[in-house]
Amino acid sequence: VPRIEGEALVRVLAAGICNTDLEIIKGYAGFQGILGHEFVGEVVDAPDRAFVGRRVAGEINVGCGRCRLCLQGDSRHCSDRTVLGIKGRNGAFAEFLSLPIHNLIEVPESLTNEEAVLIEPTAAACEILEQVAVTPDTKVAVIGDGKLGQLAVRVIATAGCEITLIGKHQEKLKLASAAASRLVWVDAESQSAIVSNLLADLDGYGFDLMVEASGSPSGIELALQLVKPRGTVVLKSTHHDKTPLDLSAVVVNEITLVGSRCGRFDRAIALLAARIVDVRDLISARISLENWGNAFALAAAPSTLKVILEPGRIGS
């Protein structure tokens, strides 16, 4: 049982497949090891026995604990960090995982295991609100109707602003109808007409804030077409390849691009526990860990949202 000295051993109850996992399989981040960084589990062993038996989620970045960033509380950017299932540390697609106690956060009883698995990606969506000022007047559009786009819409809506969701899948778009004030279906052929229509609706000025969560280079291009001069584009997707970018448009229109990754768990847990952000409709399937191959194939399909792996599940 792989408990790292000084850390807690956690029995995985459920773990989610993220697009980052699919990118890592293609070669992104060069990680060799057990994947999985979205999970809920039960502490079965820990240096402090008081933690044993608790149901927890976990911050995925483990810093060195000694550098300036770690001492400032930002282990997420420690240059010597390991990252659960992504960098130097086996992940959650297993029966057990090991994490330091201070990475673990107890999950409120009101949250199901499936909801708790979504704490980590919900925190990643919350990070947008930590990085960019969003007010009820901010005109926001999110590109990408997948898991991250759905969470971004629901989290940003808590700022009280109107949000446009732009995506390629009618069924997935519909899931955002409560939180988004406008749903825009787009494909390669319709894109230029849709850009014109959206800009006309905004009197030609573009959105104050674009969130790129499609995971596609064409999504970034679309974001640069739709953002207003001096506006902000938040980049949420990690890609395996370099992306050709029209930086002259960024310079001439004085756009700010903001890279955005992991967020703090406390805000996410509060929003989920109060069901201000409700993620129950984002679960596409629960599959036993032993059928991980089928689960990954399903997760890669365009119509799928969150696929959850359960080590303790019997059968499929």
Add this chain to the structure above:
Amino acid sequence: VPRIEGEALVRVLAAGICNTDLEIIKGYAGFQGILGHEFVGEVVDAPDRAFVGRRVAGEINVGCGRCRLCLQGDSRHCSDRTVLGIKGRNGAFAEFLSLPIHNLIEVPESLTNEEAVLIEPTAAACEILEQVAVTPDTKVAVIGDGKLGQLAVRVIATAGCEITLIGKHQEKLKLASAAASRLVWVDAESQSAIVSNLLADLDGYGFDLMVEASGSPSGIELALQLVKPRGTVVLKSTHHDKTPLDLSAVVVNEITLVGSRCGRFDRAIALLAARIVDVRDLISARISLENWGNAFALAAAPSTLKVILEPGRIGS
């Protein structure tokens, strides 16, 4: 004589060749017309006769005057704008040019014509301080020892911070020795060692603020290597081509990229007139307008800084 109805006619005394002019010749911005957007001139005709005889510099963006951005005072981003010598409006490499009176700013007597030509690019450097908070504690590095890099170093130094200038030309680097606290010569072979040394000097954390003013894709790559997590990279260069960018590094390290273009003239004129920013050593040559071909060839040479064209100059 090409005075546009309602505008002022300006006799050009001197005009500077900018890298943007060299990029436009390669195809950037698709502009067909007279180039030139850095100038000083004398008003020879104007709807309000009080302006005639004044020595002026000029804001290069001419907005529609009716849209929300223009009414907010930001004609620089009006979507219907023309731009002197760049977009829909003939520029300053001519005997005369036409601009609206409200684009013109009188040049203090203490400034020579050559210095006044540098008001526009100095304003572009001042724009960095409008966009990003720089304090005496901010660790800043500028990439590019050319005209824009030199101006960026001198302008940012007014914030009281220490600046590292990174460039490929020993002679040009030396020109920044007053304003920059560290000069770093780099070439393709030495780059990785230099990155390691600089990061070691910063305890591994990187610079708070990188300014990319090299005009080269490798400059952006270097900036992303040297910026600290959650740091800022200001992009000052416009390129003809798309740039392949490692957006995953931007996302994972949560870097902010800020496109930066033209700035307001008032700050630039104040800094130049007080010689807080002294640009006299940045003038490489003064050449008559009729010898523009030689002037452009000289401006494109790596060792050259600002080349100034003078319509009234006799001979070379």
